[in-house]
Amino acid sequence: MEEDDVTIREQNFHSQVREYIICFLLFAVLYIVSYCIITRYKRKSDDHEDEDAVVNRISLYLCTFTLAVSGGAVFLLPFSIISNEILLSFPKNYYIQWLNGSLIHGLWNLVSLFSNLCLFVLMPFAYFFLESEGFAGSKKGIKARILETFVMLFLLALLILGIVWVASALIDNDAASMESLYDLWEFYLPYLYSCISLMGGLLLLMCTPVGLSRMFTVMGQLLVKPTILEDLDEQIYCIHLQEEALQRKLNGSSSHTYTRGSFAHQLKKELDNIINQRNKLERRKKASGWEKNLLYPIVMLILLTGTTISVLMVALNILYLLVDETAMPKGSTERGIGNTSLSTFGVAQAVLEIILMFYLMVSSVVGFYSLRIFEGLTPRKDDTTMTTIIGCCVSILVLSSALPVMSRTLGITRFDLLGDFGRFNWLGNFYIVLSYNMLFAVVTTLCLVRKFTSAVREELLKALGLDKLQLSNSPTDPESGKLSANGHQKTL
Secondary structure, X not given: XXXXXXXXXXXXXXXXXXXXXXXXXXXXXXXXXXXXXXHHHEOOOOOOOXXXXXXXXXXXXXXXXXXXXXXXXXXXXXXXXXXXXXXXXXXXXXXXXXXXXXXXXXXXXXXXXXXXXXXXXXXXXXXXXXXXXXXXXXXXXXXXXXXXXXXXXXXXXXXXXXXXXXXXXXXXXXHHHHHHOOOHHXXXXXXXXXXXXXXXXXXXXXXXXXXXXXXXXXXXXXXXXXXXXXXXXHHHHHXXXXXXXXXXXXXXXXXXXXXXXXXXXXXXXXXXXXXXXXXXXXXXXXXXXHHHHHHHHHHHHHHHHHHHHHHHHXXXXXXXXXXXXXXOOOEEOOOOOOOOOOOOOOHHHHHHHHHHHHXXXXXXXXXXXXXXXXXXXXXXXXXXXXXXXXXXXXXXXXXXXXHHHHHHHOOOXXXXXXXXXXXXXXXXXXXXXXXXXXXXXXXXXXXXHXXXXXXXXXHHHHHHOHHHHOOOOOOOOOOOOOEOOOOOEOOO
């Protein structure tokens, strides 16, 4: 009997060690990829080692950790779904026994823990540490900046806890709720993270429909459009004439001192835009026939199909919510991964759900940076400040942490939320979940209708040549017309 107990303890020990190793390897891969992404956009600094360089390096490591956690949150639900299907397909395979319910639940709990840590501790610390200079009268240095950062974090924690305490006291004023107000670990943190998840869900609801319609424009910029009723040679010739006219004006302005300054800067900006247009036209001219006439329509058709399937699945989920209460998103504490398939059509539907989740995440990021209020956070290659990178990491963390909840709420998947993701209070409110689904379906449909009607109208005007009748601003005078092909100015 004692030998059996020892054997069981050894198995549990080896299972835990194996899970820790797998989690570490997965996170190491995400951390390396995140570091490469951030260093690609981070503004290059000199090699001089000083106080600011150390602060920037520490903030860089914290941002890399946060972005890695965001990647883990994105892959969390797809990894769980595909693991469940693999265990169902190969239930007794020796080589996949490491893929069990304990590992999946451990990953969900780790992602939830690290998301809270990054959102409430690491990212505020990175921002305050970057902006700190030390208290007045104190000796300057790293220690002074760390002291100021911890003081600011303490004051921020008091402010947030006070706001949560007042809000919860106003919402629930019964005796049990008032007693729970003094429970920090079991009440404050889950309630606060529930509010943050609701904000992330609302942010996804605002960004995803915009991103789904914006994806067509982004892919249209990356790919070469088919040439229909367009004379590229004529357009390139006109662009060359405009470029020469702007170059002459720029050379002429440089010889006069009174024309230097903002006017010359405006001319350079217009010249850069003209050069970019010429490069795009030359790329379209040099593109092969299959790239213009086959690749572009296929990609557009794939985007349209993915968006249509997403809207249809949300519409079906609305019907399920009205007739079946089991369609409500809920959490699960069971470790029964691999017992039953949650997809009606098995592996094929599971793969479709995973593709739609990644598509929605990419669309939400594209929509986030397309909104005017968040345009300032758009990263630029080798020219992004650490403050902007911190803002980007926080935004992506909020979006990625809300992705599993949104996917389950919209009915993209039937996989129950695990760990702390299933403890959010608002998930049990029928009216919030139903309103969320209806808003997503309506707003996405309206964005797509507006996108395609405006795109068709522009293409028709371009094909008929009516777009040339529309006058735009000139680089020489903001209130005048546009430079024509021969360099003369069009007037109203």
